[in-house]
Amino acid sequence: MAISLISKLKLAVPWGHIAARAWGSHQAAPVLCLHGWLDNANSFDRLIPLLPKDFYYVAMDFGGHGLSSHYSPGFPYYHQNFVSEVRRVAAGEQETEPVCLSVGVGGGFSCIFPEMVDKLVLLDSSPLALDTNEIDNLLTCKRRAIEHVLQVEASRKPAQAVSPEEMLQGFLKNNSHVGEACGKHLLQRGTTQSWVSIHSSAWGLVARIHWGFLSLQPEHCFDFVSRELFVHYIKNLQAQVLLIKATEGYYAIRRENDGNREPMMFVSSSLKSVLKERFQYVEVPGNHYIHMNQPQQVAGVISSFLQNKEGTPAPL
Incomplete structure (x- = not known):
């Protein structure tokens, strides 16, 4: 029998509330389900019923997404803000370290708060936003992000x-x-x-x-890092990490560079080098929304990863 939705949650925050959906028993080990760019908690409706019943799944809406409150006018929607929101939600699940099932934000959270994450599942995403052109682009990107937000506000x-x-x-x-x-x-x-x-x-x-x-692009909100910083940050990871890469998925946050697959190869090889046996890389046929379009393609490998004490999924 498939696991069913049991509750709709609201967590009070200074600017309003964070909305979430939950499946399973609150007494079970928590799995935080973190949606991707401009999506919402409904992203996981087709996947979670296929996962093991002995976990407590919480799919949250980030600020300004789904049913969560918008930020106050003038307050930008930056990636690190979402990491902060995950910290607020995870704080309520600290009887055991939660698992992060993530399409983006979970990697940053797991690096900043490594002791709070037992396992990390990355769904066609990198744990951090890698800048393929290195240092030369980083300050330019930050400047453009600020200017774009101001231009949007001025247009009213x-x-x-x-x-x-x-x-x-x-x-x-x-x-x-x-x-x-x-x-x-x-x-x-x-x-x-x-x-x-x-x-x-x-x-x-x-x-x-x-x-x-x-009207924002991912590069207006994400905190890009150089390759050197990427390797430095992932050394902080304590979690077991499963990276599921869709063969027709995205290879770069900057969509104009998406044909270049080398950065993702750098991401996976760096994770393997740093984490060694704590890292598993699996490729599946499908596109970036594989967890929605064809959840059966990833449910098995995620289930094995969740249930295995060593964190290593069984071969497909």
Whole structure:
């Protein structure tokens, strides 16, 4: 029998609340499920029912995503803010160290708070955002991020309701890997219905993600590091690490560099060199949203990793 959703959670924070969904018994070992760029907790709805029942799965919405509160105006949505939010949620699960099942933020959290993470599953992602052009780009990237946020704020563009189909097509344009069915599922949690005139009186959708955030690119929010810093940071990891790479997934956060697979090879070889037997790399057929589009492709290897005391998944 598949594990079922048991509760909808809210954690109070100074700017409002962090929303989450939970599966399984609260007495079981916790698994924090951390969604990716512009997604929400619904990302894990198709995967978690396929995972072992003897864990407590908590899928949270980062600030400004899903049902979580937006930040105050003028406060940017930076990657490190999300790491801080994971720390708030993880603090409530400290009878045992949680497992992080992550499409992005979990790697940074595991490096900064290594004693708080027992195992880390990276779903088609790197533990840190690697800058492929090294030091020359780092300050330029930070400057552009700040300038972009200020430009978005100055434009004062109001949130607008659009038809469900327009919302879906816009979402799919920015998330080509997600697929129509999974796109609709993410928008269920990522939009609000509003009665407006769209060609004729009808219900429209307003994105719950802050309108200014929607115009950001990953490089405006992620904290990029050089290769030297990458190796230095991962030396802090105490967790067992499983990196699942989708063969047709993303290879670079900067999408224009996505054809260059060498950075991901550097990531995996560095993790193997530093972590040795604590690191496992597995390739699966599919794209970046493999955990939504074809969850059965990754459920087995994740289940084995979770249940194995050594943290090493059984061969596929």
